[in-house]
Amino acid sequence: MRGIRLKLVVGVSAAFALLAGSGDAQERSRQRQPAPANAKVSFVDLRDNARVPGKVLVRFAVTGMEIAPAGTQRRNAGHHHLLIDTDLPPLGQPIPSDFNHLHFGGGQTEAEILLSPGRHTLQLLFADHDHVPHDPPVMSEKITIEVEAAPEEKPRTAAAPNASVFFVGLQDGATIPPRSVIRFGTANIAIVPAGTRQDNAGHHHLLVDTELPPLDREIPSDFNHLHFGRGQTETELTLPPGEHTLQLLFADHEHVPHDPPVMSQKIKVRVEAASATQAPAVPQGAGGKPGRTPAPNDAVVYFVYPRNGTTIYATSTIRFGLRNMGVAPAGVIKPNTGHHHLLIDVPTPPLDVAIPSDLNHLHFGNGQTERKITLPPGKHTLQLILGDDQHVPHDPPILSERIEVFVGNPRKRSQRR
Numbered sequence: 365m366r367g368i369r370l371k372l373v374v375g376v377s378a379a380f381a382l383l384a385g386s387g388d389a390q391e392r393s394r395q396r397q398p399a400p401a402n403a404k405v406s407f408v409d410l411r412d413n414a415r416v417p418g419k420v421l422v423r424f425a426v427t428g429m430e431i432a433p434a435g436t437q438r439r440n441a442g443h444h445h446l447l448i449d450t451d452l453p454p455l456g457q458p459i460p461s462d463f464n465h466l467h468f469g470g471g472q473t474e475a476e477i478l479l480s481p482g483r484h485t486l487q488l489l490f491a492d493h494d495h496v497p498h499d500p501p502v503m504s505e506k507i508t509i510e511v512e513a514a515p516e517e518k519p520r521t522a523a524a525p526n527a528s529v530f531f532v533g534l535q536d537g538a539t540i541p542p543r544s545v546i547r548f549g550t551a552n553i554a555i556v557p558a559g560t561r562q563d564n565a566g567h568h569h570l571l572v573d574t575e576l577p578p579l580d581r582e583i584p585s586d587f588n589h590l591h592f593g594r595g596q597t598e599t600e601l602t603l604p605p606g607e608h609t610l611q612l613l614f615a616d617h618e619h620v621p622h623d624p625p626v627m628s629q630k631i632k633v634r635v636e637a638a639s640a641t642q643a644p645a646v647p648q649g650a651g652g653k654p655g656r657t658p659a660p661n662d663a664v665v666y667f668v669y670p671r672n673g674t675t676i677y678a679t680s681t682i683r684f685g686l687r688n689m690g691v692a693p694a695g696v697i698k699p700n701t702g703h704h705h706l707l708i709d710v711p712t713p714p715l716d717v718a719i720p721s722d723l724n725h726l727h728f729g730n731g732q733t734e735r736k737i738t739l740p741p742g743k744h745t746l747q748l749i750l751g752d753d754q755h756v757p758h759d760p761p762i763l764s765e766r767i768e769v770f771v772g773n774p775r776k777r778s779q780r781r
Contacts, residue, residue: 394457396455396456396496396497396498396499397498397499398499399429399490399499399501400440401500402428403427403428403429403490403498403502404427404502405424405444405488405490405502405503405504406424406425406488407423407424407486407488407504408423408424411507412507412508413508413509414507414510415509415512416509416511417511417512418478418479418480418511419476419478420476420479420509421475421476422446422476423474424446424473424474424488425473426444426490426502428440431443431444431471433469433470433471433681434467434493434495434734435469435681436493437493441492441493442491442492442493442502443467443468443472443490443491444472444488444489444490445459445465445466445468445488445495446477446486446488447466447488447506448464448466448477448484448485449464450465452487452503453489455496455497455501458494459489459491459497460691461731462690463690469495469683469734470683480511481512483509483511485507485508485509486507486508487504487506487507488503488504489502489503520580520620520623521566521623522563523553523622523623523624523625523626526551527551527553527614527622528551528553529549529550529553529568529628530548530549530550530551530628530629531548531549531612532548532549534546534547536631536632537632538631538633538634539633539634539635540603540633540634541636542602542637543600544600544601544603545598545600545601546570546600546601546610547597547598548570548597548598548628550568552564553566555567555568555595555597556595556617557594558591558618559617561616561617562617565616566616567592567615568596568597568612568614569583569589569590569612569613569614569615570589570590570592570599570601570611570613571589571609571610571611571630572588572609572610573609574588574589574609576611576613576625576627577613579621580620582620583613583615583620585619585662591619591662593661596661602658603633603635603699605637607633607634608632608633609631610630610631611627611628613626613627613628614627656716656756656758656759657702657752659762662688663686663687663689663750663758664687664762665685665704665749665762665763666684667684667746667748667764667767668684668685669682670682670746670767671767672765672768672769673767673768673769674769675771675772676739676769676770678741678771679738680736680739682734682735682736682746684704684706684733686733686750689702689750691704691733692731692753693729693730693731694729694753695729695753697753702750702758702762703728703729703750704751705719705728705748705749705755706725706726706728706735706748707724707747707748707766708723708724708739708746709724709744710724710745712747712763715757715761718751721755727755739769740771741771742771743768743769744771745767745768746767747767748763748764749762749763
């Protein structure tokens with residue numbers, strides 16, 4: 365049995381979900397592969413209304429069909445997808461790849477996921493080599509599970525009794541535009557980056573449309589809990605029109621709130637809709653160019669395969685991952701999302717304009733997380749960069765390290781050494 369370990373914190377605000385409703389680009393329906401009438405998928409040893417810990421190993425089973433990795437076209441075969449807290453996607457299109465739609469294109473049959481306390485729904489959906497569900501769809505029943513709160517995990521760092529954090533220039537009840545700069549201040553406590561252990565010091569976290577998390581554990585990192593682990597004291601925040609709540613929570617080197625907790629008052633803000641005759645406010649860059657889309661400071665893009673120094677086949681499937689952000693197709697505007705670009709044998713492009721699209725700059729604007737490529741023999745460099753809805757790198761940029769791979773015979777390489 366093949367397995368994978370994933371760390372996923374689920375707790376996305378309904379306010380952010382509004383952005384996906386009107387903006388998702390609908391692509392044409394694709395031809396669906398037939399599935400046997402008796403085919404089915406199911407959860408192994410996980411029943412409806414089960415009570416589970418925050419970190420749970422979920423196992424999947426399939427009968428009447430075979431498991432084949434994504435990209436491998438085979439009759440009566442496919443791979444698993446796990447839907448978390450969401451309804452079925454359109455059945456004539458590739459299944460999205462984001463926090464709510466987990467792909468197991470390597471043929472995995474289990475995953476360890478981390479869920480926030482409370483009720484969650486899970487459903488399995490099988491799909492073909494292109495991530496498109498079969499006809500008829502092969503899916504499990506949607507089950508509900510209850511995630512129990514985890515016990516205390518980490519000790520809390522002491523803070524000065526008079527330490528405080530607060531919003532700068534933003535009052536309770538304020539009206540703000542959809543895209544706003546939110547500034548935060550401190551008093552009687554020092555700001556240091558995450559990972560830097562120092563007495564009476566820490567860094568900011570911004571809670572958006574959510575309650576205080578448990579104070580004796582690491583603050584989640586998701587759409588509702590924004591980390592500023594580099595010591596930032598402001599952020600550009602995009603919110604949909606309507607009422608929202610904001611609160612600051614300071615935390616130590618491990619993102620755990622202090623004792624006593626150092627937090628601001630929770631304030632309410634109203635986001636006004638952009639005028640029909642006036643373009644929404646967009647930050648301006650140098651020369652009047654549109655500014656770059658903000659990203660969480662701890663977002664990471666990385667290679668799942670290959671690793672640096674790996675010898676690969678001339679035709680190989682490159683797989684990539686993303687942490688602390690979601691994947692959204694090109695043209696779809698959602699906070700803290702983007703899509704992958706693969707750079708082959710080229711330096712990093714300019715970060716304030718759209719990433720080129722050519723044989724050395726591959727775009728994955730449909731939200732793909734893997735691609736089969738063919739390279740000539742020899743040494744090559746690969747690098748990943750995330751782009752926003754317009755293919756422009758975020759601010760700060762989300763880049764992987766540039767890795768080297770070798771195409772050829774690994775035995776001959778070892779002999780040359």
